[in-house]
Amino acid sequence: MLVRFGVSLEKELLSKLDGLLRAKGYTNRSEALRDLIRQSLVQEEWSQGKEVVGAITLIYDHHKRELVNKLTDLQHDFGELIVASQHVHIDHTNCLEIIAVKGSPVRITELADRMRAIKGVKHGQLSMGTTGKDIK
Numbered sequence: 558m559l560v561r562f563g564v565s566l567e568k569e570l571l572s573k574l575d576g577l578l579r580a581k582g583y584t585n586r587s588e589a590l591r592d593l594i595r596q597s598l599v600q601e602e603w604s605q606g607k608e609v610v611g612a613i614t615l616i617y618d619h620h621k622r623e624l625v626n627k628l629t630d631l632q633h634d635f636g637e638l639i640v641a642s643q644h645v646h647i648d649h650t651n652c653l654e655i656i657a658v659k660g661s662p663v664r665i666t667e668l669a670d671r672m673r674a675i676k677g678v679k680h681g682q683l684s685m686g687t688t689g690k691d692i693k
Contacts, residue, residue: 564590599687603662610640610686613656613669620650621677628672632656635668651679659688 566574574586583589602609619625632639638660645653656672658665666683673681 595687595692598692599685602687602691603685606662607691608660608688609662609665610657610659610688611665611669612684612686613654613658613665613672614680614682614684615654615656615672615678616647616680617652617654617675617678618650619652624675624677627675628654628678631668631671631675635664638664638668 574589578586578589581589599609615628617624617628632642638658640657640659642654642656645655647653658668662685669681669683672678
């Protein structure tokens with residue numbers, strides 16, 4: 558069931574919103590507002606400690622001594638969180654690892670932080686997601 562409501566915005570802010578919507582390919586303001594609300598709800602799930610999902614993305618130099626072993630050991634230490642992982646060879650030196658996780662936001666964040674802190678990891682990103690149970 559849809560409910561209509563009015564929103565008042567300053568003209569300049571509305572103009573910026575419309576420009577952003579066009580750039581991102583939204584066909585209407587309603588869908589963009591729904592996405593913004595859902596994004597806030599996902600952040601709320603993470604802050605409340607609900608079961609969440611996410612993806613940890615790492616770029617690293619696989620030639621760094623013991624790096625791969627340290628990453629593997631951490632994945633085993635946090636095995637209850639890891640749903641799947643994918644390893645991609647970007648070039649002769651660099652690898653991309655994508656680790657799908659599900660569980661406690663505190664533990665997922667701890668895992669991501671510890672992985673990013675390993676010497677040889679060039680970039681690490683935690684993408685927060687939702688199980689979808691509480692979001693329509």
